[in-house]
Amino acid sequence: MKVEFWGTRGSLASPGFDTARYGGNTSCVSVRGSEGTLIVLDAGTGIRNLGQSLPPTVNQAHILLTHLHMDHIQGLPFFAPLRRPGSEIHIWGPASTTLGLSARLQKYLSPPLFPVSIRELAARIHFHELPFHVIEIGEFMIHAQLIIHPNPTIGYRIQSANAALTYLPDHEPALGGRAFARDTSWTSGYKLAEGANLLIHDSQYSEEEYRQRIGFGHSSLGHAFRFAEASNVKHFVPFHHDPTHDDDTLDRMFERAMQDAQPSYGVTPGHEGLSIDVRG
């Protein structure tokens, strides 16, 4: 499967000269299968560029939302295929205990927060609520599971015939208590990440910042490395960079974290334009 990164920033889009290398767009990753199935992971502001890059012949896509915080849905109405008559778009994501996925999304996609409502978009849109079953999309099997992050938040494991990708962009497994990473049966997200060929994981904070933000739902870079190590992944992409971290800050954080972790697996810091061919 081919994995491309269109937005790697967390919380808030952060364009500017000092964030140009890692990118300022919020979470969006595309996954292409060998049979052409298109899966889009989250609809942050990065999804606009993804939509622009797709040829008009692409008339079907599956958008898998981890949760409905603004940095993961803000780009949704700017995804070109949604405005194209004849397109078929499937939106998968979490319901809450009282509201369905469609009703939850309508809160953003309706006036006064946004001038266009979902039903005014030209594409045929189908909503599917997760995460309590395994789904099959084209050549992929998708495993979804709740993970630790405020409000219902889903992590995904996308399995092809020969490789597995795990996507946990907003995740605070260290909040699971003292057993974190030591006892994997008590570690949030472990079942999704175990042995994955590629892990895309929240690494928003430095260790110092994390101590001031425990319970915000995000990981320190060090915690993300510990999670990757415990999950025995083959390749790790730190993701969901804090909007206050410019390129030079991120360079220093990754350099220090690599020295501390001495990982036995591959590590590529997430940045816009990154493309990885994931194979088993």
Place this chain on the structure above:
Amino acid sequence: MFQQEIEVILARHLAECLAMPVFLVNPDGDLIFYNEPAEKVLGQNYNETGAMPAREWTTIFQPMSREGNAIPPEELPLMIALSKHQPAHDLFWIHAKDGVTREIEVTAFPLIGQAGRFLGAIALFWERST
């Protein structure tokens, strides 16, 4: 490999942060976690005992009523919360593993997660001082 449901992981985290004794059992009634304050009341450590099957923890502490009658497992608050999916409360005596007999008051409630998934039950208990 097996992984606990997220609501159960968070329940354990809450228990680890609380200063009052907490018991956490899975839908089968097996004891999957108890916190440090509970260790003091029970007279044993979670790190030493680990998880315990229902048939073990419901009898090992020999729960008995104020009148001195043994309480059958199915009448313990946690087991009522499990079997009836409703809260339960009781006051009774246990023989802790440190050899001390203690009077405890227990409130148990079912743990129901997203989409109505039944995930087990939680008991909060207090050692009575008189």
